[in-house]
Amino acid sequence: DVSVRSQVEAIKGLNLPLTMSFLPPSKARPNSAKLAAKEPFYMVHLPMEAMSFTKEEPFTLRVDDSQAKINSIVNNVKKLFPRVRYINNHTGSKFTSNERAVNKLIYSLNKQNISFIDSRTIAATKVPKVMKNFGLKYMSRDVFLDHHLDKPYVKKQIKQAIKLAKKYGTAI
Numbered sequence: 001d002v003s004v005r006s007q008v009e010a011i012k013g014l015n016l017p018l019t020m021s022f023l024p025p026s027k028a029r030p031n032s033a034k035l036a037a038k039e040p041f042y043m044v045h046l047p048m049e050a051m052s053f054t055k056e057e058p059f060t061l062r063v064d065d066s067q068a069k070i071n072s073i074v075n076n077v078k079k080l081f082p083r084v085r086y087i088n089n090h091t092g093s094k095f096t097s098n099e100r101a102v103n104k105l106i107y108s109l110n111k112q113n114i115s116f117i118d119s120r121t122i123a124a125t126k127v128p129k130v131m132k133n134f135g136l137k138y139m140s141r142d143v144f145l146d147h148h149l150d151k152p153y154v155k156k157q158i159k160q161a162i163k164l165a166k167k168y169g170t171a172i
Contacts, residue, residue, distance in 0.1 A: 001045055001090065001146075003029035008039075016162070021045040021088055024059040024077060033080040043117070044077055044084050048092030051122070063094055063101045067108070074108040086115050088141070093122035102130040115139065117172060142171045 002008060002020040011018055021043040022036040023029060036042040047057035059073055078084060087109060095101050096118065109116055118127040118140040131138040143161040146154055164171040 002035070003032045005031070005035060008035050014158075016158075019043055022081070023047070023057065023090060024080060026058045036081055037083075042081070042084070043086040043088055044081050045090040046073075046077065046087050047090045048095035050091035050095075051093045051097075053091050057090065061092075061095055061101070061105060063098045065101070065104070067104050070104045071108045071111070074105075074112055074114070078112050078114070084114055086117050088117040089119045089121060091121060092119065096127055097122050097124040099126040099130060102126045103133075106130050106134055106136070110134065110136075117141065120144070139172065 001023055002011065003023040003026075008020065011020055019041055020036070020039060022032045023045045024047070025032050036044075047060040049056075049060060049062045059077065061070060061073060065073075077087070089096055095105075106116060115136075116127065116131070116139070118125055118138070120140050125140075127140070128138045142164050143157050145157045145161070147157075148154075161171040
């Protein structure tokens with residue numbers, strides 16, 4: 001969930017080859033796209049409707065959004081982050097568990113040549129099925145870093161990601 005300079009600096013301070021996923025700009029983080037532009041490679045962490053989350057972000061995709069609205073949001077994200085090649089979901093348990101909504105998103109992303117990486121915020125994700133129907137490779141996270149917001153847990157998860165990266169060459 002990268003959105004401000006201090007987060008970018010903290011991640012770079014780890015001295016690990018990491019790809020940051022930037023949240024779209026908001027009043028609280030107006031410079032996220034400018035920060036991403038300074039990185040050689042980045043992803044966008046696109047907010048999606050959750051089962052129960054009251055603090056929705058700007059650009060949040062909702063289950064009932066029309067294809068035109070999803071296209072508009074994806075187009076705006078592409079304008080803000082012109083080099084984006086991958087988008088993953090921020091929250092999104094309700095959105096990614098709805099096959100119709102995921103179909104609309106993947107259709108829109110394909111038009112922009114953007115791939116989707118499923119953060120797997122819910123076991124009932126429909127992303128694998130939709131990706132198969134589109135003839136696309138399903139990609140998802142290997143390790144959820146900050147499911148619990150305490151430092152020892154996050155450090156343990158980072159170590160697990162490093163272990164997987166050493167074994168397989170990459171880890172998401």
